[in-house]
Amino acid sequence: MERSQITQSFALLGSVINALVQDKERPMICPTDHWDALHLLIEKEQHYNGWFTKDSIKNAFEEISSWLELEKIEAWVASYVYAPQPKTVAIIMPGNLPLVGFHDFLCVLCSGNKALIKLSSEDARLLPALVEILLHFEPALGSRIEFVNGKLQGFEAVIATGSDNSMLHFKEYFAAYPSIMRGHRTSVAVLSGKETDQELFALGQDIFQYFGRGCRNVTHLLISADFELDRFFEAIVPYGDIIHHKKYGNNYDYNKAIHLMNQVPILDNNFVLLKESKDLNSPLGMLHYHRYQNQEQLNAFLSEHQSHIQCIVGEGFLAFGSAQCPTLNDYADEIDTMYFLGNFAACLS
Numbered sequence: 001m002e003r004s005q006i007t008q009s010f011a012l013l014g015s016v017i018n019a020l021v022q023d024k025e026r027p028m029i030c031p032t033d034h035w036d037a038l039h040l041l042i043e044k045e046q047h048y049n050g051w052f053t054k055d056s057i058k059n060a061f062e063e064i065s066s067w068l069e070l071e072k073i074e075a076w077v078a079s080y081v082y083a084p085q086p087k088t089v090a091i092i093m094p095g096n097l098p099l100v101g102f103h104d105f106l107c108v109l110c111s112g113n114k115a116l117i118k119l120s121s122e123d124a125r126l127l128p129a130l131v132e133i134l135l136h137f138e139p140a141l142g143s144r145i146e147f148v149n150g151k152l153q154g155f156e157a158v159i160a161t162g163s164d165n166s167m168l169h170f171k172e173y174f175a176a177y178p179s180i181m182r183g184h185r186t187s188v189a190v191l192s193g194k195e196t197d198q199e200l201f202a203l204g205q206d207i208f209q210y211f212g213r214g215c216r217n218v219t220h221l222l223i224s225a226d227f228e229l230d231r232f233f234e235a236i237v238p239y240g241d242i243i244h245h246k247k248y249g250n251n252y253d254y255n256k257a258i259h260l261m262n263q264v265p266i267l268d269n270n271f272v273l274l275k276e277s278k279d280l281n282s283p284l285g286m287l288h289y290h291r292y293q294n295q296e297q298l299n300a301f302l303s304e305h306q307s308h309i310q311c312i313v314g315e316g317f318l319a320f321g322s323a324q325c326p327t328l329n330d331y332a333d334e335i336d337t338m339y340f341l342g343n344f345a346a347c348l349s
Contacts (some may be wrong), residue, residue: 001140003082006109007073009138014068016133021062034133041129045098049122050247052098056210057126059324060098067103067328073110076328081342083112086144089341090155092170094162095120096213099127103328104159104337111341114144116155157344159337178344182333186281187323188220188305190298190314193227200235202321206313207272208239209324211248212284215310215332216323219282221274221289222298222314229289233269243271252285280308 016030020042026035045052067073089108093101105127108115119127128147135142158179160170167183174181189203206218223229243249256273259266266286267274273286278301282288292298302312310332313323331337 001112001144003077003110003112005138005140006112007070007077009134009141010068010073010106010110011070012137013130013134014065017061017068017130018065021058021065029137030133031136034129034136038129038133041125045125048125049095051096051211051213052123053245057098059209060100060102060126063325064099064102066325067106072328077110077338080111080338083342083345086113087156087345088114088116088154090116090118090152090158090160092118092152092158092160092162093120093123093127095122095124097210098123099130100214101161102127102130103326103332104161107337107341108159109141109144111338113341115146116152117145117147118152119147157341161332178340180335180337180340182335184281185215185308185310185333186219187216187311187313188222188280188302188309189218189320190312190317191221191223191227191232192315193224194315195231195320197231197235199320200232201238202319203232203313204236204239205321206323207236207287208242211242211245214324216326218313218323219287220280221287222301223289223291225291225293227291229267229274233267236269236272240269240271248285251283255283255286280305 012029016027016035019025019027019030020035020038026032042054042057045057046054091101091104091108093104100123105115105117117127131145135145156177158170158174158177158181160167160174160179161182162170164183167181170179170181187206189206191200195203203218206216210217212219221232243252252271252273256266256268259273259275264275271285275282275286275288276290277288278290279288292301302309311318311323313320
């Protein structure tokens, strides 16, 4: 199977997803039954997973469709080898965000390998629906895609993403296989005090998109000694409706109650809590923050926690509002998935 067949089929899939996100009419290349099924799935998915709202799924689709443009895909894969003989790669998918494992799926197929997919029960319907459309464009891919409900067997390499506890189990269980293992990471924002109101508003997207459940969501603010937190609170007011989401609201209420009962000082604007702490990870409905006195302190903190930070937003880093907009070359945990997929076979010889 030629790589061009794979890239072209993904580009066609991207055009379908883009039309859906833009609320356009059904593209003629997409069968009516697939189009209608995808629309229905988006409407109903929240009944299976309360975090997967219609807006969250459309955000994920928009991100994916931005990757699936033929010129972008071809430019991306051009610097990587294509497997002459496909190997089977097991992908253990996370389920914290809609289609969060799609990039791994894309990498495995575009590298010329076969994808053996173990879906999370939290996200078990979206990827199979997209695969149905993909196979309409390129039926030959059917021999390279398999979903597994039970035990994984017959694979030669592994890509697994999960919690740190899961990683302990995966590393032991898959010790004999070439692998990429990704544990828990989170993201931070650096605020110098020079930010505009528009930039602080954009930071709200980095915090609240997907309800803050992704590794690219900001959970910690590093703020300069003289930064006025009132500016931050005022800028994020438009995100206040998030409190009406039942699951998010329950997390906010729980964490507020726990901290008040324990008399732990917090700041509260009625939809997100701020707690002064150097811990990177904050509970849902809460942000941690701490002040740095100078550039040396800032650099030292970022260096110390580098292995636990997925991305950084702020001046000199990613633009505010772009944390959830990775490109094809933005590999999770800074591990080049495509390079691994092009070279792991050497480990088997």
